[in-house]
Amino acid sequence: MLCALGLVAVYLLAGAAWLQDKTTGTAHDRAGRLGRPLLVAVAAAGLVLGFGLRVADPQHLRFDQPLRATLFGLAVAVAVVCASIAWYGFGRRPDWRPFVAVAGTEAAGLLAIVAATAPVVVPPGLTVHAAASPHGSQLFLLIGVGGCMPVVLTYNIYAWWVFRGKFAQPTAGTEAAVPSDSTTAAERPTAVASATEDGPWAAVVVRRVLLTLLAVAVAAVSQDIFGGVRAWIDPAGVAVFSVTALALWIRSDRRSAAAGDFNLQAAEK
Known part of the structure; x- marks a missing residue:
């Protein structure tokens, strides 16, 4: 449970650093304010889990070995330095510095666990x-991994390239502008849909939760987690369900998008 809470704090910290690097305006300012409290939470979780690991499993933390102790000390020192850089960088420019420092802190922390x-x-x-x-x-x-890794790296590099730079909210009046026939698709502003109530959003959330729970249940049955019920479903059934659920998910999201449920500007109005 403590590891899970610590992991949540780490992800929140990384998210705050990422938002400062990739956004402007309100999101940028809020990420800068939340970064330091989250950094304190991560540091506290690291101390609690570090000492807790030694108490829970002391026989394998042989710090009497010089090489192990040296590598552990160096990793902890690097983590402290990176955390200090992140502390100074939150709310200050350049905006990329907190994210790089947080990533360095996480990497050094993992290396410290390996060394210990x-x-x-x-x-x-x-x-x-x-x-x-x-x-x-x-x-x-x-x-399998060797064959898939080039594909994974390729689409990740492409995604980083597409979303490079900072996101900025459109200026006032841009949404209401009517694009001409000569305007390219990339230059056309998003049409503002009519204001939506909480109902459509609630329906979208409920629909996604139910689909996710159903997928987990089918996967559990296929792995015979409940015992004795694996005969109800076979790999072909799992494949058919997965394709059907994905098609329903995409279709429902397209209908919700057409209805304006995902239009944040309209929802705010």
Whole structure:
């Protein structure tokens, strides 16, 4: 539970740093104000979890070994320096500095955990060698991951390129402008839909939650988590359900978008 709360704090901190780097206006200012309190929360979680790890599993934290102690101390020092840079950078320019510093803090923290616990990966005694899968499984994963990784890197690089720079709210009057026939699709402003009530938004949220819960239930049944009910569904059934649920999700979102449920400017009015 403490690890889960600490992870939530880390993600909130990274989100605040990212928003300062990628936004302007109200979101930018709010992220700058929230960054330092979140940094304090992450530091507190790191201290509690660090000392808690030693209390819960002291036999594997052999800091009497010089190399282990040195690597752990260096990683902690780097994390402290990066956290200090992030503290100074929140609310100040350049806006990219807090995010880079937060990423450095997270990386250094993970390296500190590795230095303190290696070769144990799951306390109290499951080591890397004991947890390793058979050679055939490792070879299969190597080929699968090796083949997919270039695709993953490509679409991530493309997404970073598309969303480069800062997001800024359109100036007043831009939404009401009527595009001419010569205006390109990228230059046409988004039409402002009529103001929506909470009803459509509530329906969208309920629909997504129900689809997600149904997907989790089907996956649990297919893995025989409940025991004795796996015969109800087979891989073909899982595939059919997944495709159907995705089609319904996309169709419902398209209808909601056409109705103006996702128009923030209209909702604010």
